[in-house]
Amino acid sequence: MTPTLISTEETKTAQARPAAIPAVVEIKQKVKQDLRMGREYQQGRINWVTTIAMGLFHVGAIAALFFFSWTNLAAFAIMYFLAINVGIGVAYHRLLTHRGYRTPKWVEYFVTMCGCLALEGGPIFWVATHRVHHQNSDNEGDPHTPHDGTWWAHAGWILSGRAMHSETALLGRYAPDLTRDPVHVWLSKYHYVPLVASGVLQIIIGAALAGPGHYVIGALGMLLWGTFLRVTLGLHATWLVNSATHLWGKRRFETKDDSRNNWWVALLTGGEGWHNNHHAHPVSARHGLAWYEFDINYYCIWLLSKLGLAEKVQIAKFDKNNPKPAGI
Numbered sequence: 631m632t633p634t635l636i637s638t639e640e641t642k643t644a645q646a647r648p649a650a651i652p653a654v655v656e657i658k659q660k661v662k663q664d665l666r667m668g669r670e671y672q673q674g675r676i677n678w679v680t681t682i683a684m685g686l687f688h689v690g691a692i693a694a695l696f697f698f699s700w701t702n703l704a705a706f707a708i709m710y711f712l713a714i715n716v717g718i719g720v721a722y723h724r725l726l727t728h729r730g731y732r733t734p735k736w737v738e739y740f741v742t743m744c745g746c747l748a749l750e751g752g753p754i755f756w757v758a759t760h761r762v763h764h765q766n767s768d769n770e771g772d773p774h775t776p777h778d779g780t781w782w783a784h785a786g787w788i789l790s791g792r793a794m795h796s797e798t799a800l801l802g803r804y805a806p807d808l809t810r811d812p813v814h815v816w817l818s819k820y821h822y823v824p825l826v827a828s829g830v831l832q833i834i835i836g837a838a839l840a841g842p843g844h845y846v847i848g849a850l851g852m853l854l855w856g857t858f859l860r861v862t863l864g865l866h867a868t869w870l871v872n873s874a875t876h877l878w879g880k881r882r883f884e885t886k887d888d889s890r891n892n893w894w895v896a897l898l899t900g901g902e903g904w905h906n907n908h909h910a911h912p913v914s915a916r917h918g919l920a921w922y923e924f925d926i927n928y929y930c931i932w933l934l935s936k937l938g939l940a941e942k943v944q945i946a947k948f949d950k951n952n953p954k955p956a957g958i
């Protein structure tokens with residue numbers, strides 16, 4: 631069932647009114663308003679829960695620098711790859727949002743769990759927000775366009791506004807495919823569970839590897855590198871796709887938005903920085919369209935397909951001499 635934004639109370643009010651048609655128009659306008667996610671619709675509020683959590687993760691990230699070890703660096707690299715490459719790029723973005731390929735359900739759920747490790751909200755929140763971004767890119771209602779300010783596009787939109795993570799019914803209008811699936815609904819509600827579980831695992835492994843007398847330092851060091859520093863840098867890498875790749879880089883395709891191909895954001899995110907390619911061909915599972923446009927996230931999808939775990943992989947075809955966005 632497609633969720634609706636209209637509460638029972640509002641429906642009753644609408645029914646009680648003699649002039650039904652204006653009431654319906656009013657509700658329709660409210661629905662439209664609620665789905666507008668740009669800066670002017672956030673009423674300048676600050677989401678304190680998110681802001682305090684982000685502050686704590688940044689403090690933890692700085693603290694991590696005093697606990698360097700090669701083991702902790704390895705924990706950082708493994709967790710970053712799982713959360714940002716597999717979780718955000720391969721799962722949330724290319725599979726769940728744009729359906730650029732298909733996988734068996736158990737693979738879809740596993741990679742989605744990896745996405746939860748990035749602390750970017752559950753799949754329904756992420757997918758709905760990103761679909762709104764593609765619908766209104768750099769126009770009114772875009773949740774994070776640099777037209778509303780560079781800081782707003784980077785992190786301001788996360789720190790301000792409504793706590794939409796739990797508004798599943800509202801967001802569900804943009805992700806009905808996910809709201810029909812109880813596993814995605816559960817993961818959206820309890821998106822922090824995989825992160826907490828992985829943190830506990832890091833504490834245990836860190837303590838075990840450190841050995842007697844160094845349990846606390848070992849556990850704390852691995853947690854700070856595998857979770858706090860890793861989450862913080864992963865967030866900024868993802869946010870750069872919203873800020874930097876709508877500001878700086880080359881435009882291969884004349885898309886209606888300001889998206890750009892930015893090599894250093896692509897490096898940090900495993901290929902998500904080829905953002906102009908992506909806005910031109912949103913369904914393509916491959917974002918790096920030239921041989922030199924490295925796209926680690928696509929290589930992961932390619933590997934999945936070779937293992938028989940991914941099919942119907944969509945790959946954009948374009949004429950280098952006459953590049954045109956899809957649908958033109």
Ligand SMILES: [Zn+2]
Pocket residue numbers: 763767871872876889905909
């Ligand atoms: Zn974009």
Ligand SMILES: [Zn+2]
Pocket residue numbers: 723727728760764908912
């Ligand atoms: Zn996208």
